[in-house]
Amino acid sequence: MHKIWAVVRREFVERVRTKWFWVSAILGPVLFAGIIVFQIVQSMGGAVRNVAVVDSTTDKLGPKVIEALDASGSFRATLAAAGPGVIDSLSNLVESKQLNGFLIITDDLVQTGRAEYQASNLGMQTIESLQRTLGKLVVKARLEQRGVNPGVVDWAQIRIALDQKKISHGKAVSDSATQSFFMAYFMAILLFMAILLYGVNVMSSVLEEKTTRIIEVLVSSIRPFQLMLGKILGAGSVSFFQFVIWGVSARVLLSLRGPIARALGADPASVQTMVLPHIPAATLAVFIAFFLGGFLLYSAMFAAVGAMSSNEQEARQAQQPVTYLLMVSYLSILGLTNDPSSTFARTLSLVPFTTPIATPVRWTAGSMPTWELAASLVILAIGIVAVTWVYRVGILMTGKRPTVKELVRWVRTA
Amino acid sequence: MPEPVVVDRVTKRFSGHTAVENGAGKTTTLRMIMDIYEPDAGSIRLFDQVGGGRIHSARIGYLPEERGLYPRMRVLDVLVFLAEAKGVSRRAARVKALEWLERLGLADWRLRKVSDLSKGMQQKVQFISTILHDPDLVILDEPFSGLDPVNSQVLRDTVVDYRHRGKTVLFSTHIMEHAEKLCDRLCIIARGKKLIDGTLAEVKHTHGGKHVIVEFDGTQGNARQIFADRQLVAKLQDFGQQAELELATGADAQEILKALVNSGARLARFELASPSLHKIFVDLVGPEAATAAASGARGANGGANA
Numbered sequence: 001m002h003k004i005w006a007v008v009r010r011e012f013v014e015r016v017r018t019k020w021f022w023v024s025a026i027l028g029p030v031l032f033a034g035i036i037v038f039q040i041v042q043s044m045g046g047a048v049r050n051v052a053v054v055d056s057t058t059d060k061l062g063p064k065v066i067e068a069l070d071a072s073g074s075f076r077a078t079l080a081a082a083g084p085g086v087i088d089s090l091s092n093l094v095e096s097k098q099l100n101g102f103l104i105i106t107d108d109l110v111q112t113g114r115a116e117y118q119a120s121n122l123g124m125q126t127i128e129s130l131q132r133t134l135g136k137l138v139v140k141a142r143l144e145q146r147g148v149n150p151g152v153v154d155w156a157q158i159r160i161a162l163d164q165k166k167i168s169h170g171k172a173v174s175d176s177a178t179q180s181f182f183m184a185y186f187m188a189i190l191l192f193m194a195i196l197l198y199g200v201n202v203m204s205s206v207l208e209e210k211t212t213r214i215i216e217v218l219v220s221s222i223r224p225f226q227l228m229l230g231k232i233l234g235a236g237s238v239s240f241f242q243f244v245i246w247g248v249s250a251r252v253l254l255s256l257r258g259p260i261a262r263a264l265g266a267d268p269a270s271v272q273t274m275v276l277p278h279i280p281a282a283t284l285a286v287f288i289a290f291f292l293g294g295f296l297l298y299s300a301m302f303a304a305v306g307a308m309s310s311n312e313q314e315a316r317q318a319q320q321p322v323t324y325l326l327m328v329s330y331l332s333i334l335g336l337t338n339d340p341s342s343t344f345a346r347t348l349s350l351v352p353f354t355t356p357i358a359t360p361v362r363w364t365a366g367s368m369p370t371w372e373l374a375a376s377l378v379i380l381a382i383g384i385v386a387v388t389w390v391y392r393v394g395i396l397m398t399g400k401r402p403t404v405k406e407l408v409r410w411v412r413t414a
Numbered sequence: 415m416p417e418p419v420v421v422d423r424v425t426k427r428f429s430g431h432t433a434v435e436n437g438a439g440k441t442t443t444l445r446m447i448m449d450i451y452e453p454d455a456g457s458i459r460l461f462d463q464v465g466g467g468r469i470h471s472a473r474i475g476y477l478p479e480e481r482g483l484y485p486r487m488r489v490l491d492v493l494v495f496l497a498e499a500k501g502v503s504r505r506a507a508r509v510k511a512l513e514w515l516e517r518l519g520l521a522d523w524r525l526r527k528v529s530d531l532s533k534g535m536q537q538k539v540q541f542i543s544t545i546l547h548d549p550d551l552v553i554l555d556e557p558f559s560g561l562d563p564v565n566s567q568v569l570r571d572t573v574v575d576y577r578h579r580g581k582t583v584l585f586s587t588h589i590m591e592h593a594e595k596l597c598d599r600l601c602i603i604a605r606g607k608k609l610i611d612g613t614l615a616e617v618k619h620t621h622g623g624k625h626v627i628v629e630f631d632g633t634q635g636n637a638r639q640i641f642a643d644r645q646l647v648a649k650l651q652d653f654g655q656q657a658e659l660e661l662a663t664g665a666d667a668q669e670i671l672k673a674l675v676n677s678g679a680r681l682a683r684f685e686l687a688s689p690s691l692h693k694i695f696v697d698l699v700g701p702e703a704a705t706a707a708a709s710g711a712r713g714a715n716g717g718a719n720a
Contacts, residue, residue: 006495006499014484014486212482212483213480216448216478217496217543218499219449220449220471220474220476221467221468221499
C-alpha cells in the first residue's frame with residue numbers, strides 16, 4: 001500500500017510540476033470567462049436590432065408588423081414610407097450603422113408569403129425571428145381576410161406544451177428526455193476528456209520507464225499490478241485536480257456574472273440563471289462507478305500500449321485502435337438515446353470497451369434491468385483484469401512488438 | 415548457516431530457446447532472483463526463505479545491467495522514490511539520500527534534473543539508489559561496464575566495504591580480473607552451462623597446473639622453439655613480450671629457464687605462478703568463447719554467511 005502510494009505521489013507531483021498542467025488549468029477559466037462575457041454582450045444591444053419597415057401594402061400592414069416586431073423583444077422597428085429613392089437612403093443608413101437593416105413588405109407578403117430583408121449582417125437568429133413574427137402575422141391576416149374571428153385565430157395558435165414524465169423502475173418521475181440526454185452526454189464528454197487528456201499520460205509514463213530501463217528496478221520491488229494501479233490513480237488524481245480547478249473557477253465566475261454584466265453596462269437581470277438538473281442518487285452511483293471503471297479500463301489500455309511499444313512512434317501508432325474504441329462509444333450516444341433498449345444498445349453495454357459510456361446512457365434513459373447493469377459491471381471488471389495482464393507481460397518485453405496472436409497467448413498464460 | 419542466495423536448478427525458456435538451464439545464463443538468472451522473470455522450473459530461495467527478490471526488496475540492492483533513471487525528475491526525488499519503492503519511509507529515505515549525495519560530492523546537484531547531470535554523475539546517483547536502503551545483499555549485473563575510472567574506484571571501495579561489514583555482494587562480470595580480485599566464491603557460466611562453481615582457492619587448486627609467467631626484455635632468443643617443445647610446455651598463452659606457460663607433467667621449470675637463457679633470450683621476469691582466472695576460463699571454453707560471459711560471486715566471509 002505504501003508502495004502504491006509512492007507511485008501515485010510521484011505520478012501526481014511530476015505531472016503537476018509540468019508547465020502544461022498549469023497552461024491548461026489557466027486556459028479553462030479564461031475560456032469560460034470568455035463565454036460568459038460573450039453571452040452578456042449578446043444579451044446587450046446585440047440582440048435588439050434597429051430595423052425599418054418599408055410598407056407598400058394596400059392594406060397598410062406596416063404598423064401591425066412594427067407592433068409585432070417590437071413585441072418580440074428582438075427588434076426596434078420604425079416605419080419608412082415607400083417611395084422612390086427610399087431604398088437608397090435606407091441603404092446609406094445601414095452603411096453608417098444607424099440601422100441594422102430594413103424589411104420590404106408588399107402585398108405579396110399575405111398573398112404568396114414573400115418579403116425582403118436587407119441588412120449589413122444576416123444572422124441566423126435574426127432571420128428566424130423575423131420569419132416567425134411575420135409568419136404569425138400573415139396567418140392571422142389571411143384567416144381574417146376569410147372572415148375568421150381574431151380571437152379564434154389567437155386561440156388556434158396556442159402552442160402545445162408536452163408534459164414529460166419518465167417511467168424509471170416502475171415509477172413515473174418528472175424528467176425530460178433532453179435532460180437525461182444532456183446529462184449522459186455531459187458525462188460522456190467528461191470521461192472522454194479525462195481519458196484523452198490524462199489517461200494517455202499513463203502511456204507515456206509507462207513508456208518512459210521502459211525506454212530508460214528503470215522498470216527493471218521498479219518491478220523487482222513493486223508488483224507490476226501495483227505499479228500500474230499507482231500510475232492510473234496518479235493520472236486520475238491529476239485529472240481530478242484539473243477538473244476541480246476548472247469547476248471552482250467556473251463556480252466563481254458564474255457567481256460573478258452579475259458584477260461582470262454591470263461592469264459591461266448590461267442589465268444583470270438579463271443574465272439567465274442556469275438550473276442544474278436533479279440527479280437521483282442511484283443514477284449518480286451508476287455514473288461514478290462507470291466513470292471510474294471507464295477511466296481505469298482505458299488508462300490500463302494506454303498503459304498496456306506503452307508496455308508493448310519500444311518507442312514513442314510505435315506507441316502513437318498502437319494507441320490509435322484504443323482511441324477508435326473510445327470514439328465508437330462516443331459516437332454511439334445518439335443512437336443509444338434514440339432507442340436505449342435496442343439490440344444495438346444492449347450489445348454496446350455488454351462490450352467492455354463501450355460499456356463505460358453505453359451503460360450510463362441506457363440507465364438514465366430508464367430502460368435497463370438491474371441484472372443487465374450488474375452484467376455490464378462484471379464485464380467491465382473482466383476487461384480491466386485482462387488488460388492488466390497484457391501490461392504485466394509487455395512491460396518486461398523488449399524488441400519487437402507482439403502480434404495479435406501473441407497477445408492472446410499472453411492473456412491466456414499470464 | 416543461512417545462505418543469502420540459493421538458486422536451485424532454475425530454467426527459463428524464451429519462445430522455444432532455453433536461455434537458462436540449471437541457473438546458467440547470467441542476466442536472466444539475476445532477473446529471476448529479482449522476481450523480474452518467473453522461472454519455468456526450479457526454485458529460488460533468499461535469506462533461507464522461499465520467494466524471490468520482490469518480497470525481500472527491502473534487504474536487496476539491485477543494479478541492473480541496463481541502467482537508467484527518470485531523466486526529468488530531480489535527483490533527490492528519484493532517490494527518495496526508489497527507496498520508497500523498496501519500502502523505506504519517505505523521511506528516512508530523504509535523510510539517507512542527502513547523506514549519500516554529500517558523500518559522493520553531488521550535494522549541490524540534489525535539486526537538478528537527472529538529465530542535467532553528466533553520465534558519470536548519473537552513474538553515481540544510480541549506484542546510490544542501489545545501496546541507499548543499506549541492503550544485506552547487493553546484486554550488481556555487470557557493474558563495471560561503462561563506468562569511468564573514478565566511479566569504478568568508488569564501486570570497488572563500496573564492494574570491499576560491504577564485505578568487511580559482513581554483507582553479501584553478488585555480481586556478474588566478464589572481466590576476469592575483477593572477479594579474481596574481488597570474489598571469494600565464483601561461478602563461471604558459458605554458453606548456458608555452468609563450468610565452475612566454488613571458492614577462488616578451490617578453483618585455482620582444481621584447475622591450476624604448474625604455471626610459469628615469462629616476460630622478455632627485448633631479445634627473445636630461441637624462445638618460440640622451446641615453448642613449442644611438448645616435453646616441457648603443455649599449453650601456451652603468448653602475449654608477445656609476455657607468455658604464460660603451463661608445464662607438461664614431469665617437466666621442471668628450471669629446465670625451461672636454463673634453455674631460455676642458453677638460447678640468448680633476455681628475461682625481465684620468470685615467475686612460478688598459479689594460473690590467472692582468465693587463463694582458466696580460456697582453457698575451459700576455448701579461445702573463441704573467451705568473450706562469452708562469466709559470472710563472479712562474492713560471498714561474505716563474516717556476518718551473513720557465518
